[in-house]
Amino acid sequence: MLAGGFTIIRQPILFAICFSLAFVVVSCQKKPPRKTLTGPDSTEGYDFNNDGTDDVLYIYKGGQVNRVKTDLNFDGVFDITTYYSIGQPEHQEGDYNFDGQADAWIDFKNGHPEFGRVDTDFNGKPDLFVTYANGIPRESICRPNEQSAITRIYRFYDGILIAEIWDTDKDGRLDTTNYFDAFGEVVDTVSGQKKN
Ligand SMILES: [Ca+2]
Ligand SMILES: [Ca+2]
Numbered sequence: 001m002l003a004g005g006f007t008i009i010r011q012p013i014l015f016a017i018c019f020s021l022a023f024v025v026v027s028c029q030k031k032p033p034r035k036t037l038t039g040p041d042s043t044e045g046y047d048f049n050n051d052g053t054d055d056v057l058y059i060y061k062g063g064q065v066n067r068v069k070t071d072l073n074f075d076g077v078f079d080i081t082t083y084y085s086i087g088q089p090e091h092q093e094g095d096y097n098f099d100g101q102a103d104a105w106i107d108f109k110n111g112h113p114e115f116g117r118v119d120t121d122f123n124g125k126p127d128l129f130v131t132y133a134n135g136i137p138r139e140s141i142c143r144p145n146e147q148s149a150i151t152r153i154y155r156f157y158d159g160i161l162i163a164e165i166w167d168t169d170k171d172g173r174l175d176t177t178n179y180f181d182a183f184g185e186v187v188d189t190v191s192g193q194k195k196n
């Protein structure tokens with residue numbers, strides 16, 4: 001277990017990161033297009049904060065969307081890039097601390113998120129591994145900086161956190177499960193089991 005930055009994995013924002021990536025793509029598609037280039041290889045830019053710089057850029061090749069770039073913090077540098085294949089997203093990379101290095105990656109299947117990795121302490125190595133069901137987070141496994149030992153597992157139902165399994169005595173084996181209600185409050189704790 002790393003001190004400092006890695007503790008932020010307990011914050012809901014990190015679950016939201018992975019979940020929000022696909023939403024960014026979908027929500028931007030609802031805006032009216034403003035074409036900056038035309039033809040089968042074209043671009044469409046969207047300036048949401050009206051500062052004269054595009055914040056979302058669609059890049060088309062052969063008449064189909066090939067990439068979508070998003071500037072989350074309106075500094076003129078794109079932070080999320082979604083790569084498309086045959087009109088569907090297949091991979092996404094995001095820089096959420098705006099240092100120019102990606103810290104979240106999602107692979108898509110049939111247009112929906114299937115597997116995600118998140119570098120929660122921004123050192124370049126993923127710490128959180130997220131699996132999805134029907135595009136919604138199903139389970140997040142914490143392996144800080146890709147270490148082999150699992151330190152914590154989050155389980156979701158319909159994208160809502162329902163259980164957290166973790167290693168309270170730090171012996172490398174998960175031993176305690178917290179169960180949550182729909183409001184994120186712990187409703188039951190079971191300890192003593194050894195899961196791995
Ligand atoms: Ca702008
Ligand atoms: Ca930016």
Ligand SMILES: [Ca+2]
Nearest residue numbers: 095099101103
């Ligand atoms: Ca980064």
Ligand SMILES: [Ca+2]
Nearest residue numbers: 119121123125
């Ligand atoms: Ca890391």
